[in-house]
Amino acid sequence: MPHSKVVTTERLWWKECNVYQIYPASFLDTNGDGIGDLRGIIEKLDYLQELGVYKSPQVDMGYDISDYKDIDPIYGTLKDADDLIAELGKRDMKLMMDLVVNHTSDQHPWFLESRSSRENPKRDWYFWKKGRVDEKGNQLPPTNWSRTLDTSKSAWEWDEKTGEYYLSIFSAGQPDLNWENTDVREAVHDIIRFWLDRGVRGYRMDVIDHISKDQSFQDAEQKIPGQYCQPGEAFFANGPRLTEYLQEIRKVLNEYDTITVGEMPFINDEDEIIRTVGLQGPLNMVFLFQLLNVDNQPGRTKWSYSEWDATDMKRIHERTQRLMIDRDGWNAIFCENHDSPRSLTRFGDDSDEWRDYAAKMLCTKHCTLGGTSYIYQGQELGMRNLPAHWQPSEYKDVESQSYWKFASAEFVNKHRKIEYARKMMELKARDHTRSPMQWDASPNAGFCKAGVQPWMRVNDDYPRINVRDQSESDHSVLAHWKNCLKLRSANKDVFIYGGFEILDPNNRDVVAYTRFSKHETWVTVTNFTGKHLLYSGIGDIEVEWVLGNYPLNVHKRGESLNLRPWEGIIGNEVIPN
Ligand code: TEU
Numbered sequence: 151m152p153h154s155k156v157v158t159t160e161r162l163w164w165k166e167c168n169v170y171q172i173y174p175a176s177f178l179d180t181n182g183d184g185i186g187d188l189r190g191i192i193e194k195l196d197y198l199q200e201l202g203v204y205k206s207p208q209v210d211m212g213y214d215i216s217d218y219k220d221i222d223p224i225y226g227t228l229k230d231a232d233d234l235i236a237e238l239g240k241r242d243m244k245l246m247m248d249l250v251v252n253h254t255s256d257q258h259p260w261f262l263e264s265r266s267s268r269e270n271p272k273r274d275w276y277f278w279k280k281g282r283v284d285e286k287g288n289q290l291p292p293t294n295w296s297r298t299l300d301t302s303k304s305a306w307e308w309d310e311k312t313g314e315y316y317l318s319i320f321s322a323g324q325p326d327l328n329w330e331n332t333d334v335r336e337a338v339h340d341i342i343r344f345w346l347d348r349g350v351r352g353y354r355m356d357v358i359d360h361i362s363k364d365q366s367f368q369d370a371e372q373k374i375p376g377q378y379c380q381p382g383e384a385f386f387a388n389g390p391r392l393t394e395y396l397q398e399i400r401k402v403l404n405e406y407d408t409i410t411v412g413e414m415p416f417i418n419d420e421d422e423i424i425r426t427v428g429l430q431g432p433l434n435m436v437f438l439f440q441l442l443n444v445d446n447q448p449g450r451t452k453w454s455y456s457e458w459d460a461t462d463m464k465r466i467h468e469r470t471q472r473l474m475i476d477r478d479g480w481n482a483i484f485c486e487n488h489d490s491p492r493s494l495t496r497f498g499d500d501s502d503e504w505r506d507y508a509a510k511m512l513c514t515k516h517c518t519l520g521g522t523s524y525i526y527q528g529q530e531l532g533m534r535n536l537p538a539h540w541q542p543s544e545y546k547d548v549e550s551q552s553y554w555k556f557a558s559a560e561f562v563n564k565h566r567k568i569e570y571a572r573k574m575m576e577l578k579a580r581d582h583t584r585s586p587m588q589w590d591a592s593p594n595a596g597f598c599k600a601g602v603q604p605w606m607r608v609n610d611d612y613p614r615i616n617v618r619d620q621s622e623s624d625h626s627v628l629a630h631w632k633n634c635l636k637l638r639s640a641n642k643d644v645f646i647y648g649g650f651e652i653l654d655p656n657n658r659d660v661v662a663y664t665r666f667s668k669h670e671t672w673v674t675v676t677n678f679t680g681k682h683l684l685y686s687g688i689g690d691i692e693v694e695w696v697l698g699n700y701p702l703n704v705h706k707r708g709e710s711l712n713l714r715p716w717e718g719i720i721g722n723e724v725i726p727n
């Protein structure tokens with residue numbers, strides 16, 4: 151084999167654990183207000199333990215925090231958080247929290263002070279700038295950067311009282327903190343310590359690649375035709391001091407035993423990735439978004455679609471798997487989160503005929519890739535996107551709402567464009583992964599009591615797709631996840647620390663690869679089509695199939711493999727004697 155290298159770095163618990171991401175608002179409501187809460191998470195810990203995972207709730211629903219040292223009352227109290235940590239401890243599970251410190255809420259006391267006057271000592275905790283005036287005398291914001299959650303608008307918000315703009319990349323309610331200011335960084339370190347001292351064992355660091363910004367504040371290049379505001383990530387992300395800031399955080403983390411993952415939407419350069427997650431790197435791993443962007447049109451916003459096939463997927467896996475093995479980094483494996491559509495709908499087939507097969511096939515791939523595994527709530531059931539016939543008013547996310555408002559106004563009487571926008575909501579909205587968790591077939595899917603109005607509508611398919619049903623069967627998607635995770639844990643040398651080699655890279659229908667240790671080789675083959683295929687990519691090895699989503703196939707040395715629609719199989723190489 152050309153690449154015979156396996157992982158040589160240290161074996162550590164945070165590499166071997168399985169993380170389960172909870173969206174607390176949609177997990178389980180226990181006090182009848184229709185919003186999930188911390189008590190709801192405590193109630194379901196046995197379910198998570200049976201799945202074989204640790205957990206990672208995001209404790210703030212809006213990503214706009216007004217008090218970093220308390221729990222939002224809609225979710226519970228600090229005591230609930232302490233109880234959750236204690237209950238986790240009893241089960242040998244750990245709590246990872248979201249750390250949202252690129253920005254605060256505009257209601258945070260720091261920002262309230264900052265905006266109160268130009269002379270306020272906290273003025274410099276955020277980015278305040280004067281506007282510009284164009285040739286025609288029109289007022290313009292300091293740069294042409296667009297808002298991430300509303301791309302038709304400026305990332306700068308005008309403040310009447312003090313006559314300056316403040317930078318707020320995501321929404322007006324989320325002003326960006328100025329990390330150039332040492333006091334800001336110290337305040338963040340203090341927050342990090344606060345939760346670790348309470349027993350939290352690690353962090354998912356929200357948009358952490360945004361914390362260092364190019365201080366020249368230049369206009370972004372014109373990429374999107376016909377509008378003033380342009381994506382400004384070349385300037386507001388991956389700035390020159392990113393590694394320095396992260397190393398300062400690392401010093402704090404070193405006082406504890408933690409797991410850390412950086413959410414980095416705009417990191418792509420291999421040297422930059424390794425600088426962050428390599429041996430001397432400040433973070434354990436980062437979420438890289440190439441896979442989740444595979445169906446975006448290059449250079450466009452997420453509200454666009456382009457066809458992809460298995461070659462794209464293999465290219466992405468090959469690159470990140472090899473990168474971490476060759477350069478001592480570490481991967482975070484995920485294909486779904488609270489900002490994405492459901493992976494089953496996106497990468498598989500969610501029709502009633504094939505959903506079961508496709509969800510298990512995706513699971514097969516997920517569980518045999520190297521790195522730390524992250525499952526998002528409901529993924530283990532094969533939950534699907536919201537039904538296509540739902541009206542845009544059912545979409546609660548601020549990003550979807552802004553987009554729909556923009557599209558409706560911009561495209562009046564342009565029916566094809568409106569239809570396209572609708573289609574994009576159906577495919578890409580963040581709401582698809584935010585609908586309530588489906589526990590059983592009772593009203594409201596068991597997420598909240600019958601008669602209570604859940605904060606977001608429950609997917610219509612809950613009578614057929616729910617935890618109760620799938621727990622009772624050995625052949626459900628949930629059972630398949632348990633089996634695959636078990637296989638992964640039982641073969642850490644191969645699946646977690648092993649080498650990686652893509653098979654048949656140019657095949658457009660099948661993603662297949664080998665994983666190997668010094669002593670054995672395993673093969674994963676996944677059919678990304680609804681067709682029967684004759685697959686010859688395995689080459690001249692004999693494989694004994696161990697786990698799959700169909701009755702197991704036989705495969706003899708040198709023969710082609712009959713793959714059934716959405717088949718996903720894991721096998722072990724038979725060494726000739
Ligand atoms: O998301 C950061 C981010 O840049 C994207 O994932 C973005 O939300 C997506 O592309 C929009 O479609 C994080 C959080 O995960 C997200 O929920 C927050 O809205 C955002 O940061 C702001 O805190």
Ligand code: CA
Binds near residue numbers: 180183224
């Ligand atoms: Ca509640």
